[in-house]
Amino acid sequence: MINKNQKTKGGLFDVYSLWEIEPMKAKGCWVWDADNTKYLDLYGGHAVISIGHTHPHYIAKLKEQIDKIVFYSNSVQNSLQIELSEKLASLSGYPDYSLFLCNSGAEANENALKLASFHTSKKRILAFNDAFHGRTSGAVAVTDNPSIQSPFNTGHEVTFLPINDIASVKEALKTDDVAAIIIEPIQGVAGIFSAEAEFLQQLETLCNNHNVLLIADEVQSGYGRTGKFFAHHYANIRPDIISMAKGMGNGFPIGGILISPKIEAKKGMLGTTFGGNHLACAAAIAVLDVIEGENLLINAFEVGNYLKDKLSDCSGVKEFRGEGLMIGVELESKYADLRKKLLFEEHIFTGGAKNNVMRLLPPLSVSKTEIDIFIDAFKKQTQQ
Numbered sequence: 117m118i119n120k121n122q123k124t125k126g127g128l129f130d131v132y133s134l135w136e137i138e139p140m141k142a143k144g145c146w147v148w149d150a151d152n153t154k155y156l157d158l159y160g161g162h163a164v165i166s167i168g169h170t171h172p173h174y175i176a177k178l179k180e181q182i183d184k185i186v187f188y189s190n191s192v193q194n195s196l197q198i199e200l201s202e203k204l205a206s207l208s209g210y211p212d213y214s215l216f217l218c219n220s221g222a223e224a225n226e227n228a229l230k231l232a233s234f235h236t237s238k239k240r241i242l243a244f245n246d247a248f249h250g251r252t253s254g255a256v257a258v259t260d261n262p263s264i265q266s267p268f269n270t271g272h273e274v275t276f277l278p279i280n281d282i283a284s285v286k287e288a289l290k291t292d293d294v295a296a297i298i299i300e301p302i303q304g305v306a307g308i309f310s311a312e313a314e315f316l317q318q319l320e321t322l323c324n325n326h327n328v329l330l331i332a333d334e335v336q337s338g339y340g341r342t343g344k345f346f347a348h349h350y351a352n353i354r355p356d357i358i359s360m361a362k363g364m365g366n367g368f369p370i371g372g373i374l375i376s377p378k379i380e381a382k383k384g385m386l387g388t389t390f391g392g393n394h395l396a397c398a399a400a401i402a403v404l405d406v407i408e409g410e411n412l413l414i415n416a417f418e419v420g421n422y423l424k425d426k427l428s429d430c431s432g433v434k435e436f437r438g439e440g441l442m443i444g445v446e447l448e449s450k451y452a453d454l455r456k457k458l459l460f461e462e463h464i465f466t467g468g469a470k471n472n473v474m475r476l477l478p479p480l481s482v483s484k485t486e487i488d489i490f491i492d493a494f495k496k497q498t499q500q
């Protein structure tokens with residue numbers, strides 16, 4: 117006998133709160149729903165859309181690759197991986213670092229933590245209050261949010277410290293059991309808070325002096341989002357491992373870590389079935405082509421400054437933070453209400469963060485005209 121509450125047709129595990137909107141097509145910074153209503157995308161599908169939706173070069177490269185080969189395992193040569201690593205090395209300013217490819221941000225951090233532990237033969241990790249690094253075992257253990265950690269995740273040795281407080285880091289390093297310090301150069305989920313440049317520089321020195329690896333989580337802040345290739349470039353530091361994902365494939369799932377030459381590779385120490393597959397590499401190469409060819413770092417920097425300039429003129433804003441096109445706007449009133457109005461009345465996607473912070477993470481190709489559309493809508497909705 118079938119219980120009344122028992123599903124008979126399948127269905128999805130209900131973990132997401134969904135908006136009543138289904139995007140059906142997209143172009144540049146715009147998305148259309150099933151009724152052909154057009155939305156301005158200042159959320160970039162959560163910082164993922166870097167070069168703009170359905171960019172013609174990206175689509176052409178993916179289609180070309182589909183016709184050739186989509187996937188083979190990591191047991192054979194794949195020259196697309198080499199091409200990607202060379203392009204990335206040159207654009208990111210890390211010609212001497214090597215690349216390990218995976219599929220997501222959490223997986224990138226998982227590999228970064230594991231590699232640091234292999235390299236140092238130690239296992240404690242220092243992370244920071246309000247950090248977000250992903251939802252897999254190690255990544256969620258270094259994420260400062262007990263509500264998304266199961267008992268299974270809490271077995272790791274992790275110490276959370278206040279950000280920008282070098283004294284507490286020095287104190288924590290006294291135990292000599294720390295493998296790595298992991299930090300988002302600009303915290304995203306926390307509400308767009310930048311680590312101070314001096315703090316990052318001091319972390320780099322402490323790590324070098326204590327045989328501890330510095331991991332920069334650039335999953336959200338990397339790939340040109342802040343107007344520099346990586347957000348840590350603002351502090352002039354060179355982390356030992358840099359994790360990347362979101363903007364890397366412009367929507368095609370791909371992640372990776374850049375690894376300092378001081379870390380030696382051993383066969384089998386890291387591995388994945390899907391990481392670095394042909395289609396993912398074709399997507400990631402196309403993204404770098406466009407970032408370079410269309411000067412998107414410069415655009416992110418300039419349009420980001422333009423946006424901040426316009427925000428300084430808006431009422432209802434307590435504070436705004438961030439670099440380039442990774443902007444947090446702390447509001448005087450509840451963001452949830454404004455977010456709904458922007459979405460359903462103005463047809464503009466924006467993102468949320470803790471404490472009434474609106475996160476703006478548009479494609480790096482967004483124009484000043486598109487920012488003006490947002491500012492007009494924002495003023496209209498906050499002045500009502």
Ligand SMILES: Cc1ncc(COP(=O)(O)O)c(C=O)c1O
Nearest residue numbers: 220221222248249250304335336
């Ligand atoms: C800084 C940071 N690290 C890691 C992750 C996890 O990435 P993914 O969802 O691809 O696993 C995120 C996702 O929001 C992030 O913002």
